[in-house]
Amino acid sequence: MTHLENSHEKNYRTDIEGLRGLSVLFVILFHYDIGFFSGGFVGVDIFFVISGFLITGIITKNVHNKSFNIVEFYLRRARRLLPSYLIVLFGSFLLAAIYFSPLHFERFSEASLYALVFASNIFYIGEVGYFDLGAQLKPLLHTWSLGVEWQFYLIWPITLFFFFKFKKFIGPLFLVLIFLSSILGAVAFDTSLSSYYVPVFRFYEFMIGALAYAVSRKTIEDTLINTTLLVFGLGLILVSVFFFKTTMPFPSGYGLLPSVGAALVIHSCPKCPPIVRKMFENKVIVSIGTISYPLYLVHWPVLVFFQYATFSPVSPLEKTGLISASFVMAFILSKFVDIPIRNQIKVVGSRLQFNQFRLKLITILGSFVFFAVFPALAYSASYTNGWGWRFSSTYSDRIKRQLEDGALANEAFFETHNKLPVDAESSNKKSVLIVGDSHSKDLFNALSQNRDLFQNDYVFYTFNLSIHCHMPESVRQSLASRLVHGITTSTISESCKAQKVELLNLKYAQEADIIIVASRWHSSNLEYLDPTVKFFKAFPNADIILWGALELPIDPVTLLTTKGPTQKVARMLYNLGQEERIRLNETLSNAARRWDIRYYDVLSTICRDTVKECMVFDSSGTALFMDDNHWTFEGQKYFGSTLSPLLENVN
Numbered sequence: 001m002t003h004l005e006n007s008h009e010k011n012y013r014t015d016i017e018g019l020r021g022l023s024v025l026f027v028i029l030f031h032y033d034i035g036f037f038s039g040g041f042v043g044v045d046i047f048f049v050i051s052g053f054l055i056t057g058i059i060t061k062n063v064h065n066k067s068f069n070i071v072e073f074y075l076r077r078a079r080r081l082l083p084s085y086l087i088v089l090f091g092s093f094l095l096a097a098i099y100f101s102p103l104h105f106e107r108f109s110e111a112s113l114y115a116l117v118f119a120s121n122i123f124y125i126g127e128v129g130y131f132d133l134g135a136q137l138k139p140l141l142h143t144w145s146l147g148v149e150w151q152f153y154l155i156w157p158i159t160l161f162f163f164f165k166f167k168k169f170i171g172p173l174f175l176v177l178i179f180l181s182s183i184l185g186a187v188a189f190d191t192s193l194s195s196y197y198v199p200v201f202r203f204y205e206f207m208i209g210a211l212a213y214a215v216s217r218k219t220i221e222d223t224l225i226n227t228t229l230l231v232f233g234l235g236l237i238l239v240s241v242f243f244f245k246t247t248m249p250f251p252s253g254y255g256l257l258p259s260v261g262a263a264l265v266i267h268s269c270p271k272c273p274p275i276v277r278k279m280f281e282n283k284v285i286v287s288i289g290t291i292s293y294p295l296y297l298v299h300w301p302v303l304v305f306f307q308y309a310t311f312s313p314v315s316p317l318e319k320t321g322l323i324s325a326s327f328v329m330a331f332i333l334s335k336f337v338d339i340p341i342r343n344q345i346k347v348v349g350s351r352l353q354f355n356q357f358r359l360k361l362i363t364i365l366g367s368f369v370f371f372a373v374f375p376a377l378a379y380s381a382s383y384t385n386g387w388g389w390r391f392s393s394t395y396s397d398r399i400k401r402q403l404e405d406g407a408l409a410n411e412a413f414f415e416t417h418n419k420l421p422v423d424a425e426s427s428n429k430k431s432v433l434i435v436g437d438s439h440s441k442d443l444f445n446a447l448s449q450n451r452d453l454f455q456n457d458y459v460f461y462t463f464n465l466s467i468h469c470h471m472p473e474s475v476r477q478s479l480a481s482r483l484v485h486g487i488t489t490s491t492i493s494e495s496c497k498a499q500k501v502e503l504l505n506l507k508y509a510q511e512a513d514i515i516i517v518a519s520r521w522h523s524s525n526l527e528y529l530d531p532t533v534k535f536f537k538a539f540p541n542a543d544i545i546l547w548g549a550l551e552l553p554i555d556p557v558t559l560l561t562t563k564g565p566t567q568k569v570a571r572m573l574y575n576l577g578q579e580e581r582i583r584l585n586e587t588l589s590n591a592a593r594r595w596d597i598r599y600y601d602v603l604s605t606i607c608r609d610t611v612k613e614c615m616v617f618d619s620s621g622t623a624l625f626m627d628d629n630h631w632t633f634e635g636q637k638y639f640g641s642t643l644s645p646l647l648e649n650v651n
Contacts, residue, residue: 015269016050018280019262021289023047026241028299028326031142032319039244042258044145045205045251046237049262051149052209053216059160060213070157077153081293083341084333085146086370088297089115092139093378095305097387101558104137104308106386109378115143116375118150121197137308137554139301144197151199152206179207183253190249201251205259212263226271233264234279247523294338295330302326311559311572391561399557402623402632409633410626414441417448418462429459432647433509433542436518439550440464442631443518446640453644461508465499514647515539518547520629523580526587533595544597545646549584551603551629553577556616560623570613581607600646606639615639 023043030040062068089112096108114123121144135141159178163171186201195201220226240258248254269277280286288295302322307314314322344355345363381387432447434440444462447454454460503509515536521529536544553576559569585601592599607614615638617623624635631639 013270014286015277015280016053016266017289018282018285019046019265019289020050020292021285021287022280023050023262024288024292024296027296028323031300031303032314032323034319036242038246039241041246041250042237042240042244042255045202045255045258046262047145048149048152048202048205049209049212049259050266051152052206053213053263053266054209055153055156055206056160056210056213059157063160063164068157073157074153077150079341079345080338081146081150083337084294084297085143086366087333087337088294088301089140089143090370090374092301092305093374095301096139097381097390099305099308099562100386101561102386102388102391103555104386104558105390106382108139109381109386111138111140112378113375113382115140115147116370116378118143118147120144121147121151121199125194125197136304139304141304142296142300148197148199148202152203155203156206156210175207179204182207183256186251186255187253190252195252196250202255205251205255208256208259208263209266212266216267221271223271223273226268227273227276229264229268230272230276233261233268236261237265291327291330291334294333295326298329298333299323299326302329311554311563312575313578399561399623402634403557403626406626406632406634410441410445410636413445413449413633418444429457430513431461431508431511432458432514432516433461433463433512434516434518435463435503435509435536436516436547437465437520438630439520439547440516440518442550442636443516443547445633446631446636447643448640449637450640450643453641454647458514458647461512463503463506463509509539510541512539512542514545515542516545516547516646520551521549521584521588522551523584526584529588529591530595533591533597537595537597544595546588546592546597546599548588548599548601548603549581550606551581552607552614552616552625553580553628555628556614556625557623557627560617567613570616573614573616574607574612602639605642 023046026037026040026043026046028040029035029037030043059068059073062073093109093112096105100108111120111123114120120140124138124141124144127138159175163175165171166174182200182202182204185198186195186204189195189198189201236257240254240261244250244254265280269280299322302325303314306318306322434444434447436443440462441464444460447458447460509515517532517536533544533546536542552573554573556569556573559572563569563572581603585603589599589601616625618634618638622634623632624638626632626635
């Protein structure tokens with residue numbers, strides 16, 4: 001997301017500025033979930049194309065003039081990108097220190113260290129996907145694109161130097177190989193959640209922009225042809241913006257549509273009639289384009305911090321206010337930071353030249369703060385449990401002890417009671433096999449802690465899949481993958497195969513009266529739902545019960561730590577993530593009906609429609625949840641007492 005050269009510079013193009021303005025609007029409307037902009041995230045891909053076009057032009061002209069200096073190149077990029085970026089980074093750190101729970105502040109501090117060196121995309125490769133609900137709690141998530149951009153800057157000058165040195169054959173072949181490797185890699189790994197952040201899989205978008213520059217010197221003069229190309233390019237962009245979905249693998253090959261569309265617009269617009277160019281050259285859109293970089297930087301943290309402070313759905317009026325505030329802050333950053341620095345600092349050779357001593361002093365002090373003090377603070381927060389001292393030590397320590405003791409109690413109870421009863425074979429009780437991941441352990445403990453309610457009629461067994469069972473990267477964040485993927489696919493690891501054989505040969509699995517499939521269901525593994533149910537339907541004697549998705553939109557311990565044990569917390573959790581929860585439960589319920597099995601909607605029991613709140617702590621303030629999808633020991637005991645309907649009406 002680079003700035004364009006100043007408007008007074010020689011090759012300034014208002015149409016490109018306008019395209020940038022439209023692109024940042026697409027991103028904002030997508031992030032704020034406004035209208036029909038389901039594919040508004042492609043605005044970032046358009047930025048990449050613009051960057052490829054501009055940077056290639058700068059380097060090419062300087063190389064031809066024999067004036068290219070790589071140090072000067074990076075200094076100019078830093079002059080344009082760093083000032084606003086560092087201010088937003090530091091401001092986000094201060095707000096996170098005020099609002100974030102220790103756990104979230106710890107993760108934020110780690111992310112900020114990566115962001116400081118433009119490596120956010122590397123950090124988020126190990127996190128959840130970009131479109132995951134957890135993204136709403138990460139103020140620096142959008143800086144991944146700046147990381148990709150800087151990584152492109154590191155490689156592209158060297159690449160072009162090689163091209164110009166061997167441009168007769170080897171150089172072009174080298175570029176073609178890079179392009180093909182980038183796009184083929186993006187397609188080959190399109191099921192991986194991390195592929196969204198991998199710079200190599202984005203390079204083909206920059207290179208499309210570079211190609212647009214390469215052919216720009218041979219622009220077709222025919223206005224009709226150029227108009228046709230521009231309209232077609234705009235069509236590709238709009239199709240992407242209005243019809244792409246977050247459920248699509250991306251960038252994969254889909255990134256070609258907005259990228260090619262942007263390249264066609266950039267190539268054709270200068271030779272189009274004025275009435276056509278007005279789409280990109282009107283004053284409003286161009287003005288937005290001039291502040292697009294600071295606007296991109298601030299719009300996402302503004303939304304995230306507002307949501308974190310309120311923990312409630314953002315109303316249309318609030319969205320309007322937040323977007324307006326983002327524009328105001330972007331204007332201030334542009335007018336009082338970006339423009340003055342560009343005007344007062346020049347790059348001469350490999351040195352920065354300051355027109356004002358005051359600005360030089362501020363720059364030196366600012367550099368010290370951001371590259372010495374700030375990293376020290378972020379490092380401190382990331383390695384001291386997120387500065388837990390910011391909250392009431394009494395209450396936060398109580399929760400910490402409760403969770404630590406609860407985790408030990410959970411495991412100890414499971415290990416003690418997860419044994420076959422001596423009289424199991426001779427018992428007249430119905431045998432219940434609970435199969436799954438950590439959720440099956442939770443359910444087993446919950447039922448076993450309330451054995452007085454069930455012991456006359458049922459005996460419980462468990463089968464838990466090992467963490468060592470291989471699962472594909474695309475669903476790695478869901479432990480259910482060990483069950484879902486491991487059992488139902490042929491291309492699985494040896495540990496998965498061994499577990500599959502063990503389960504199939506398990507005597508009390510073959511003779512089970514009831515099999516409860518208790519796993520962590522998530523949007524990323526729903527494709528394995530039907531094969532999983534089909535697998536268990538093959539067990540001859542068992543009634544199958546599908547245990548619903550037990551996942552809250554945010555870790556309630558975070559809310560309990562920051563807000564205290566109030567009913568407000570319970571209502572917050574009910575209101576957050578409603579659409580996702582409803583969609584997931586409907587999918588599971590429909591699958592159960594298709595396969596004629598039972599479905600138990602546990603989350604609807606916990607988040608009760610009648611009172612519009614989620615049960616996350618008891619009357620004494622004891623936390624019932626360990627995190628966003630596991631019960632505490634006390635939670636197992638409490639919720640287990642409500643599970644009698646789970647086994648009712650089973651044949």
